[in-house]
Amino acid sequence: MPRNVFYAQSGGVTAVINASAAGVIETARANRARIGRVYAGHDGILGALAEDLIDTSGERASAIVGLTHTPGGAFGSARYKLKGLAEHRAHYERLIDVFRAHDIGYFLYNGGNDSADTCLKVAQLARELGYPLTCVHIPKTIDNDLAGTDCCPGFGSVAKYVATSMREAAFDVASMARTSTSVFVLEVMGRHAGWITAAVGLAEDEEHPIPLLLLLPEVRFDEPRFLAAVARLVKMHGYCCIGVSEGLRGADGGFLSESGLHDSFGHAQLGGAGELIAKLTRDRLGLKYHCALADYLQRSARHIASRTDLEQAYAVGRAGVLAALAGQNAVMVSIVRTADQPYRWTLSHTPLARVAGRERMVPRSFIRRDGFGITARARTYLQPLIEGEAPPPFRRGLPRFTRLANRRVPRKLAAYSL
């Protein structure tokens, strides 16, 4: 008797997370003998807790293809972290109740670190309660900081966006430097791990030399050395471009831009590192600056998504279903690199116990000795992830995105309040 899939998106969305959803749905549809319907959580895991489930089975095949062109999270995502089994046991039991009521045999959770942890705990409780459930984590995070996979779907497209944007802006600044701006700062995401900042370094290559400094969160900010580096580049080239992580840390180890706000995961809400850095070059070096803050634009820029990233996002969704059908429980689908050039990759599985609660930082060997740039090794790693274009269809000059009908599954249980 085929059982149903519950699929949910977690945390910050990406330009390609919906491609993972498409991979899940299309693969489930291709396995109708063993899988019933794909239910998606409305607003992620909250949808499961509230028994607010979306039935994807009525969506046309063309709408599912449309998902691969559409940024954001098609069913809603959530920044909501389930705590430990002891502390949040009622929530976990409610999840199992909902799964049981809707005959969910497969839990596919699409997210980053926090959702990997939740996925593992749900698998543990299901086993403890004797409820037959296969839990598979589908990786997603623009931050590229998940352990146990060579890269994370979502990252390659942000990397392509920030490198493209910095290259374009550098051509602008270069032409204006004499009478106007000589310092251009681009602040990018990446709270703890500097993968996105590192990707800004790809803007520069032998054909496109750019005086570029990177400020990664892995390298403590050293103001005098930074200012000396800016002054040197401006003297030599007339201008200087700077890629700054939102999570840049000062000498005391604290975020340079700590705003005092926290999100519901308890993470500090950052913003302003770019402006701070830019103002420093003005105040200390007397340079005129401009500062861009890409913010959500960088993670939703489906129009400049990496084809490699898009393909991997789809593939991990597809592999999630196949892994679940194969009875792989409490694993994350992982991307394994088998060759750098030409780039080759395959998929595997990593036990969730080796994923949850870890964070993969940019290794020291990827960071230039002076701390302000990336090494050849970093380029070898990053380069394949941004390759290939996969523009969405355009209509009347703008990308055309898909909104699903998101028809709800009738509730069977009593209401539950968080």
Add this chain to the structure above:
Amino acid sequence: MPRNVFYAQSGGVTAVINASAAGVIETARANRARIGRVYAGHDGILGALAEDLIDTSGERASAIVGLTHTPGGAFGSARYKLKGLAEHRAHYERLIDVFRAHDIGYFLYNGGNDSADTCLKVAQLARELGYPLTCVHIPKTIDNDLAGTDCCPGFGSVAKYVATSMREAAFDVASMARTSTSVFVLEVMGRHAGWITAAVGLAEDEEHPIPLLLLLPEVRFDEPRFLAAVARLVKMHGYCCIGVSEGLRGADGGFLSESGLHDSFGHAQLGGAGELIAKLTRDRLGLKYHCALADYLQRSARHIASRTDLEQAYAVGRAGVLAALAGQNAVMVSIVRTADQPYRWTLSHTPLARVAGRERMVPRSFIRRDGFGITARARTYLQPLIEGEAPPPFRRGLPRFTRLANRRVPRKLAAYSL
């Protein structure tokens, strides 16, 4: 005897100003019987004053085609405004001296309002001094605020970028609103005229409904009405997107974000309107916000340029040469719209006296009655300008841009200091 062209770029550069340069150079090359070489000013008009001229004649045809893919200003631009003929007479006379020394018969100045004014004054002085010179202004400005033309090359591409970015971000925010961000603010350029802000409105259409508010510089900011509008949209849709002009003005008529800085044209340097507005929604309505500041990214985003804009940028460069050959002096090449749908346009000329010193604002009929959006009439005007894609060539995942050799013309005159 063929005479030479002097071409210069002025003010803020755009994603397509180099297409105008390509139009100038290719058209001049096609008219070798009447035009000698195309010299470009290194860093715009400063290059003429300093006799720092670039000889484009050695550049390969493929490099000139490459210009049409390359953002920024290929020869350098300048924010340097020549004042009145009385005040800056020595500078104007120096220009004529340099033109005479290099047998410049055609002055093609590619810029906005300020350069239109300079172009007119150079034409006046040349006539006064009996120096045979044909002066043609080639329009360029992302702000779309030039009088005497239906639209300005450079604007359509920014419009496409901001509308695309807002649509993409809206899909992101919509999926996160329940547990995270419910207000997303995008600050865009446009110091006095709100054309770019208006273009953000294109993000929303019947197929992509978005709860969207626009804050144009033409409409005085009314805090209570704004907050009520935000609260209403968030209540109805769970989130709200806001496009804000950097030049938003408060009830007192002053810039909301006046930073006290001025550029060398004497214009106030702005920045921060978006952040101010966003913080207001947090402080007064208790909403969680994110704010993006596209800054230079919006005007250098060649990867998402409008094909219409690119074609017009090339065409005005080409027409500038043809107008000069036809002896049209002290005119600006202008774009004339002959039909909205299907869009048709042609080129004409406008006397510079009717361009210089004017600024074209967004008309009241383009602004929704409540002030927070655009009308159908605005859409009819804006829509054709963003149509068509014209991506640059990509290599290794990134757009490939051209840098010219920029070989200098040997100096013939004594040095001149500004």
